[in-house]
Amino acid sequence: MIVRIMGEGQVEIAADDLAALNKLDGELEAAIQAGDEETFRGRLHALLDKVREVGRELPDESLEPSELILPPADASMEEVREMLGDEGLIPG
Template sequence: MIVRIMGEGQYRLPDEKLDQLNVIDSDLEKAVSAGDDGAFGPAFAALLEFVRSGERVPDDELHDSDAILPPGDSTLAEMRELISGDGLIAG
């Protein structure tokens, strides 16, 4: 799975990490849905950290992204506009 963080680059995550990624994404979706700014920051940071733990795709390689995450400085209000009921990561 290839995940892009806007303004930062792409990361390759093994398929076997998809379930773990979805759990982290679900926590973020719950915080955003509840408008819980205190939970949003740590949940979004955890999602970004998890994605960044993957293999960084070199900038000179272009791949279709399976998921695109907003920049790390995104606010709760901005995230609310992006998240559907399924979170940022489909699945």
């Protein structure tokens, strides 16, 4: 799966890593629903850090279509809330 972090570029994520990312995504979504800014900020950073850790960075000149777009680390809770789908930020 090709993932774009807004403002950073694209990484390729293996299917085996999606379960760990979905767990973090669920925690992020719960923090948003609770209106807990501190937990939200920590979970957003944890999710993006995990994507960077497990992802293989694609070259800037790569023209791969992104299957998933994640918000930047400085996104507000409201901005992320607007990006959430029925399955959070990461489907599955």
